Amino acid sequence: SFSSVWEAAHAEESIDWWDEGNRSTDRCTIGYAAKELVYHLGLAEGREAAPEFINNAASEPLNTEAGDLTTVWVGAPAPGTEAETAWLQVRAEEQSAWEGLPEEGYLVKQVVLSGSSHIFAVGKSRVGTLYAVYALLEKLGFRWFGLGLQGTHVPDASELQTEPGLRLIDAPTFVTRGTYSEHIDDSNTELIEWMGRSRINFASFDRIDRPHLLKKLGIRLCAGGHQILYRFLNPHAEYPYRHLLF
Numbered sequence: 001s002f003s004s005v006w007e008a009a010h011a012e013e014s015i016d017w018w019d020e021g022n023r024s025t026d027r028c029t030i031g032y033a034a035k036e037l038v039y040h041l042g043l044a045e046g047r048e049a050a051p052e053f054i055n056n057a058a059s060e061p062l063n064t065e066a067g068d069l070t071t072v073w074v075g076a077p078a079p080g081t082e083a084e085t086a087w088l089q090v091r092a093e094e095q096s097a098w099e100g101l102p103e104e105g106y107l108v109k110q111v112v113l114s115g116s117s118h119i120f121a122v123g124k125s126r127v128g129t130l131y132a133v134y135a136l137l138e139k140l141g142f143r144w145f146g147l148g149l150q151g152t153h154v155p156d157a158s159e160l161q162t163e164p165g166l167r168l169i170d171a172p173t174f175v176t177r178g179t180y181s182e183h184i185d186d187s188n189t190e191l192i193e194w195m196g197r198s199r200i201n202f203a204s205f206d207r208i209d210r211p212h213l214l215k216k217l218g219i220r221l222c223a224g225g226h227q228i229l230y231r232f233l234n235p236h237a238e239y240p241y242r243h244l245l246f
Helices: 005-009 024-045 082-093 094-099 124-139 189-197 211-216 226-233
Strands: 070-074 106-113 118-123 167-170 176-178 202-204 220-222
Touching: 005 024, 024 070, 024 124, 024 211, 070 124, 082 106, 082 118, 082 189, 106 124, 118 124, 124 167, 124 189, 189 211, 211 220
Parallel strands: 070 118, 176 202, 202 220
Antiparallel strands: 106 118, 106 167
């Protein structure tokens, strides 16, 4: 449904995030995960993230003949491809741990296939895949202590190495990880990006104007605060609330 991974990464406003059967939600979040990977690696290498650095790669052969370069597969590869066969082999090796992962769990594993290095960063869900990418970036030395580039620790390009046999299989410990404020809205993009990178999955703001962006990052929406009774069950409102049985 999208012409490229890059297009999918920015398509959130065209998607119905409240339709649980809409596969475009997966493509958008996983495309964004790939874009986040390229963006951060670009920071370390002193270049801008650009579409040409992301390959749709659904039918690319695994033997890239790229020397010491590593191919990163974000999300489960397309069915019927050589990459999918390799991924299924990796998952079979981790079957017990994989099956025990919750919805936001993920597996990051580096393997050597056909003489080339490959890293699979795959989640049990679209959000799990996004978290897999952030876990890989943390392993490479990235940190998000604050908002925007000023709050991001970027390792030097020479430090972007993974040890042989890299294996990360994990999930957030807390089911709900929230940001709550009755005094701000969701207009600050850097704040929303920081929330995603920090694996926050719950947001309550004074006003939510960009629900599609929040949904793309796996952030559940909440309303409430001091006015929740009067917003939803106002005893002074018309019937059925102001009723004789009150």
